[in-house]
Amino acid sequence: MTRSFSGETVLAGIDLRVDRGETWGLVGPAASGKSVMLKTLCGLLPPDAGAVVVDGEDIAAATEERLMLVRARFGMLFQNNALFDFMTVGDNVAFPLVRRGGVEPKEIRARVSARLRAVGLAGTEDKFPSELSGGMRKRVGIARAVIARPDIVIYDEPTAGLDPVTTQKVYDLLARERDATGATVVVVSSDLDALLRFVPRVGMIYQGKLRYDGPAKKARDADDPVVRQFVRGDIEGPL
Amino acid sequence: MTEALRKLGERALALVEEAGGIALLALKVIGALVPPRLLRVGAAGLRLVAPSREVRNPPRVPPLSGRELLRNLDKMGVSSLPIVALTAFFTGGIMVIQSGIFVKRFGAQGLLGWGSGYAVFREVGPILIGLMFSGRVGSNNAAELGTMTVTEQIDGLRALAIEPVRYLIVPRVLAMxxxxxxxxxxxDLVAVGGGMLFGKLLLGVEFSSFxxxxxxxxxxxxxLVGVIKASVFGLAISLTSCHFGTAVKGGAVGVGRAVNDAVVAAALAILISDYLLTLVLR
Structure with a gap:
């Protein structure tokens, strides 16, 4: 797929396959198109050319009505969490279940409490997002992304701005969720060490191209000097 | 000269683009207001002539959010009551002061209620309340939606398979x-009360006479003319503020620009639609 903004190419012919139940990580320098790629994957941004196929259906060519149905299978954590600031934490987490319907209010309340307990935020249902710290908001975002048990979960920078301990807690949480649901997971993160421990397979995007897509453990020794320098964090190199 | 023409052309194009965006939003709002039951009947009819997958299995359309509507009615309507009442009270007074010159000159105390009431009901009331409402509610709405746009909350709704127009915009338009x-x-009631009070205090016109x-x-x-005008102004304020709020580009600067554009566009829309309605509703 390709995607440009105001004449500037952000995704220049990305070719990628993520299998059902797989966990795939994406890394790359700032403003390299990671978030654009995630939004394209879940149909929030249409590609200029190419296809985005989810379970055999090309969502790039789908109508908005079909896209709604496909998106209902996704859970997404945004870089800025995208919590609705006019709602309480409880309402935010419950939101996907409430709007999709079919679940009793009592059941929704129980599931919200369980999700919040799982992310270490028991008893925060009545608080507003503005009353929480950055790490807590991030965990609320994770709870909201997974409460409807989506088939595919996308995490955009799940640990941005968090301290190392909280970062590890968040990744433990993501691992527990993944193991419990068997969902397909795509993660973008700038925290390379934690990400490489979490994902078995990782890709690196640079100048609109996927420069690496392979085992996370071998990324440090990749043939491509750009990938090697980025993953190792070397100052000297082509970057 | 060429540069000036080019800039003029650019401004004209931008104006047409914004007007088109507002018209498109209006169409989306109308589309979202079509009851789901009617959609199902339509889909059943279409099944016979266009048996595509979307038509065979029309997506479930969630009902409009009554909670959002109530929240916005409280935030936009109930909270605006004090400032609108204050504006209306003094508007009634101003009408009396303006009429007072002629009332005194011609001894026309018996026409004071008619004169000030006519002006307030048909013209001054809807316009002043509309402008006040735009400044208070329209600007707030544009800022709120703009902030939601730049903090990805609108994308967050779409990612949760929720249509932002149906969930966020329609309740706001209805509420406004x-x-x-x-x-x-x-x-209008408060303005009449204000007119009566100022008429008595300044001109000595009895309440009963007024x-x-x-x-x-x-x-x-x-x-009724005033009520119709006010409802149209409410529609204009809601569409302009929702359009500029959701079309924000950039961060805080973009939100500030959107608020500014929304207030200016709403004021223009109020004055232009007032002119047209005054022509039609004589």
């Missing part, structure tokens, strides 16, 4: 139209 409708009625002048000379239509 209903609020303007109700505020105008309250505002009241009978109003009752005997004004038609219900004069009052």
């Amino acid at each position: 139209v209903i609020s303007m409708f109700c505020l105008l009625i309250v505002g 009241y009978y002048s109003l009752r005997d000379n004004l038609r219900p239509w004069d009052f």
Whole structure:
């Protein structure tokens, strides 16, 4: 797929396959198109050319009505969490279940409490997002992304701005969720060490191209000097 | 000269683009207001002529959020009541002061209620309350939606398979139209009260004289014209503020620009639609 903004190419012919139940990580320098790629994957941004196929259906060519149905299978954590600031934490987490319907209010309340307990935020249902710290908001975002048990979960920078301990807690949480649901997971993160421990397979995007897509453990020794320098964090190199 | 023409052309194009965006939003709002039951009937009919997958299995359309509507009615309508009442009270007073010159000159105390009521009901009331509502509610709405846009909350809704127009915009449009409708009625009553009080204090016109002048000379239509105008102004304010709020680009600077554009566009829309409605609703 390709995607440009105001004449500037952000995704220049990305070719990628993520299998059902797989966990795939994406890394790359700032403003390299990671978030654009995630939004394209879940149909929030249409590609200029190419296809985005989810379970055999090309969502790039789908109508908005079909896209709604496909998106209902996704859970997404945004870089800025995208919590609705006019709602309480409880309402935010419950939101996907409430709007999709079919679940009793009592059941929704129980599931919200369980999700919040799982992310270490028991008893925060009545608080507003503005009353929480950055790490807590991030965990609320994770709870909201997974409460409807989506088939595919996308995490955009799940640990941005968090301290190392909280970062590890968040990744433990993501691992527990993944193991419990068997969902397909795509993660973008700038925290390379934690990400490489979490994902078995990782890709690196640079100048609109996927420069690496392979085992996370071998990324440090990749043939491509750009990938090697980025993953190792070397100052000297082509970057 | 060429540069000036080029800039003029650019501004004209930008204006047409914004007007098109507002018109498109209006169409989306109308589309979202079509009851789901009607959609199902339509889909059943279409099944016979266009058996595509979307038509065979129409997506479930969630109902409009009553909770959002109530929240916005409270935030936009109920909270605006004090400032609208204050505006209306002094508007009634201003009308009396303006009429006072002629009332004194011609000894026309018996026409004071009619004169000030006619001006307030048909023209000054809807316009002043509309501009006040735009400044208070329209700007707030544009800022809120703009912030939601730049902090990815709108994308967050779409990612949760929720149509932002149906969930966020329609309740706001309905709330602003209903609020303007109700505020105008309250505002008219308060303005008449203000007119009576100032008439008595400044010109010595009795309450009863003011009241009978109003009752005997004004038609219900004069009052209705104002109510219709206020509802149209509410629609104009809601569409402009929602359009500029959701079309924000950039961060805080973009939100500031959107608020500015929304208020200016709403004021223009109020004055232009007032001119057209005055021509039609004589």
